[in-house]
Amino acid sequence: MFRNFLDLMVLRLVQQEPLWGYKIIKYAMEKHGISIRHGALYPLLNNLEREGYLKSRKEAMNGRVRKIYEITSKGMKIVNTYNDYLKEQIEEAGIKT
Amino acid sequence: MFRNFLDLMVLRLVQQEPLWGYKIIKYAMEKHGISIRHGALYPLLNNLEREGYLKSRKEAMNGRVRKIYEITSKGMKIVNTYNDYLKEQIEEAGIKT
DNA sequence: TACGATATGTCTCTTTAGAGACATGTCTCA
DNA sequence: TGAGACATGTCTCTAAAGAGACATATCGTA
Numbered sequence: 001m002f003r004n005f006l007d008l009m010v011l012r013l014v015q016q017e018p019l020w021g022y023k024i025i026k027y028a029m030e031k032h033g034i035s036i037r038h039g040a041l042y043p044l045l046n047n048l049e050r051e052g053y054l055k056s057r058k059e060a061m062n063g064r065v066r067k068i069y070e071i072t073s074k075g076m077k078i079v080n081t082y083n084d085y086l087k088e089q090i091e092e093a094g095i096k097t
Numbered sequence: 098m099f100r101n102f103l104d105l106m107v108l109r110l111v112q113q114e115p116l117w118g119y120k121i122i123k124y125a126m127e128k129h130g131i132s133i134r135h136g137a138l139y140p141l142l143n144n145l146e147r148e149g150y151l152k153s154r155k156e157a158m159n160g161r162v163r164k165i166y167e168i169t170s171k172g173m174k175i176v177n178t179y180n181d182y183l184k185e186q187i188e189e190a191g192i193k194t
Numbered sequence: 195t196a197c198g199a200t201a202t203g204t205c206t207c208t209t210t211a212g213a214g215a216c217a218t219g220t221c222t223c224a
Numbered sequence: 225t226g227a228g229a230c231a232t233g234t235c236t237c238t239a240a241a242g243a244g245a246c247a248t249a250t251c252g253t254a
Contacts, residue, residue: 004101004211012190022231032185040212042233064220064231083190086183088129093109093180101241119201137242139203161201161250 006036008082010044011071014054015079020066021045045069053078103133105179107141108168111151112176117163118142142166150175 013019013027021041028034045067048054053075059066071079110116110124118138125131142164145151150172156163168176 006211012186016189020231021233022229037213038232039214039234042231046233061230062221066231083192086187086190087192089109090183090187092113093183095180095184103241117201118203119199134243135202136204136244139201143203158200159251163201 003078006040006044007048008078009034010041010048011053011075011079012082014069015071015076018068018070020068022066048075100175103137103141104145105175106131107138107145108150108172108176109179111166112168112173115165115167117165119163145172 009028009032010024013024013031019027021038024045025036025038025041028036045054045056049056049069052072054069055072056067056069059068106125106129107121110121110128116124118135121142122133122135122138125133142151142153146153146166149169151166152169153164153166156165
């Protein structure tokens with residue numbers, strides 16, 4: 001079905017806007033209070049790209065190179081499936097939004 | 098934060114009504130189309146009880162013994178935290194329920 | 195009485211995930 | 225020039241998870 005929570009969080013963050021690793025770590029902390037170790041994230045990003053869920057381009061910003069990721073249609077499928085699942089669960093739990 | 102998807106599904110199913118292992122497997126398939134192997138579920142249920150998220154009682158039904166699980170307040174905390182997280186994600190994704 | 199469904203459990207093997215260290219390099223500002 | 229933020233990567237060790245078999249026992253029905 002899905003992957004795990006971390007994979008999904010990364011896919012969802014990147015889906016909202018193209019992001020690079022360092023920023024993903026910042027966002028996860030700021031938006032969700034979740035700390036992601038970079039030693040876990042960078043290999044994960046490379047895996048997600050290798051498996052076709054994300055694609056990257058390198059961008060030089062003031063001499064520092066960022067590897068910016070965007071979601072692919074294959075990645076969007078995962079996110080959409082997850083969103084449907086969320087909706088189902090929300091309805092099941094009777095939560096009002 | 099949380100545990101994994103399987104743990105949460107089990108906690109949420111048991112929270113809806115007291116259930117035993119065999120029925121959880123049936124429900125997961127009927128309600129979500131997800132197959133749970135019994136070799137994974139029974140140890141998990143025992144762990145969740147040992148850690149205080151669930152409590153069980155044995156009930157004899159027509160000579161067959163069922164181990165019926167109920168959620169504890171500690172288990173409810175996990176479910177509620179997860180529901181808040183769901184709500185957050187739903188709002189973030191702009192999904193209408 | 196044999197089969198399929200109900201019901202719960204363990205065990206081993208393999209794969210995957212996680213913690214944390216090792217490694218490198220730039221930029222900005224004090 | 226030194227500290228802290230920015231930026232990305234690998235590696236090893238350990239812990240956890242998953243697949244699938246082994247194991248047992250009852251009930252209902254054909």
